[in-house]
Amino acid sequence: MAIITFDCDEVLAELIKSMLDRHNNTFLWIPLAWDEIVDYYVENIPKIKEQKISFDASKQVFDEVILDHGTISPVAGMDAIVRGLKNQWHELYVITARGDELQEATIQWIETHYPKMFSDIILANHYNENSRCKWDICHYLWSELMFEDTIHNSEKIIAKDIPVIMPNKPWNKGYESGNNIHKVDRVEQMKEILVKKGFL
Numbered sequence: 250m251a252i253i254t255f256d257c258d259e260v261l262a263e264l265i266k267s268m269l270d271r272h273n274n275t276f277l278w279i280p281l282a283w284d285e286i287v288d289y290y291v292e293n294i295p296k297i298k299e300q301k302i303s304f305d306a307s308k309q310v311f312d313e314v315i316l317d318h319g320t321i322s323p324v325a326g327m328d329a330i331v332r333g334l335k336n337q338w339h340e341l342y343v344i345t346a347r348g349d350e351l352q353e354a355t356i357q358w359i360e361t362h363y364p365k366m367f368s369d370i371i372l373a374n375h376y377n378e379n380s381r382c383k384w385d386i387c388h389y390l391w392s393e394l395m396f397e398d399t400i401h402n403s404e405k406i407i408a409k410d411i412p413v414i415m416p417n418k419p420w421n422k423g424y425e426s427g428n429n430i431h432k433v434d435r436v437e438q439m440k441e442i443l444v445k446k447g448f449l
């Protein structure tokens with residue numbers, strides 16, 4: 250039995266794609282395609298930055314999607330990965346950057362799409378004064394593996410000697426596997442790594 254941790258957005262939940270769908274591939278009326286999202290913080294993408302969109306305005310767009318229950322799709326294939334690990338008696342946790350204001354919606358969404366899979370859902374409040382670092386939470390939980398899509402968090406997590414499975418996304422495109430970060434294009438590759446590491 251191992252403790253395995255999962256990021257929520259873009260690992261379990263297709264938040265960005267759901268936001269783009271909802272707004273017909275625009276972000277605050279600026280045309281935006283999936284491949285153009287070369288920075289996870291959308292307000293930092295050059296053509297968005299030009300419009301001087303604030304972090305708060307950007308967060309509000311995403312919060313609306315999160316609070317509108319049922320509009321976010323799960324990432325394809327992740328239910329089988331999560332279920333496979335749970336069936337091997339691993340203890341699974343969600344560690345998300347989301348804040349307490351999104352707690353109810355987050356728990357409800359996870360329980361709808363990944364019912365009874367997770368021992369706890371931890372909100373790290375990365376965007377407010379109660380912020381706790383994801384990498385510290387991974388460390389204190391004795392996580393043996395984290396699923397995470399952002400480079401910044403992944404580098405901090407591997408610095409705690411916790412390996413990371415990083416799904417390939419436009420904002421981590423240039424980042425190669427190595428140093429305990431296993432970048433994957435497909436769910437099948439995740440399975441191979443999990444088998445190799447003895448988790449499946």
Ligand SMILES: [Mg+2]
Pocket residue numbers: 256257258259260397398399
């Ligand atoms: Mg994420």
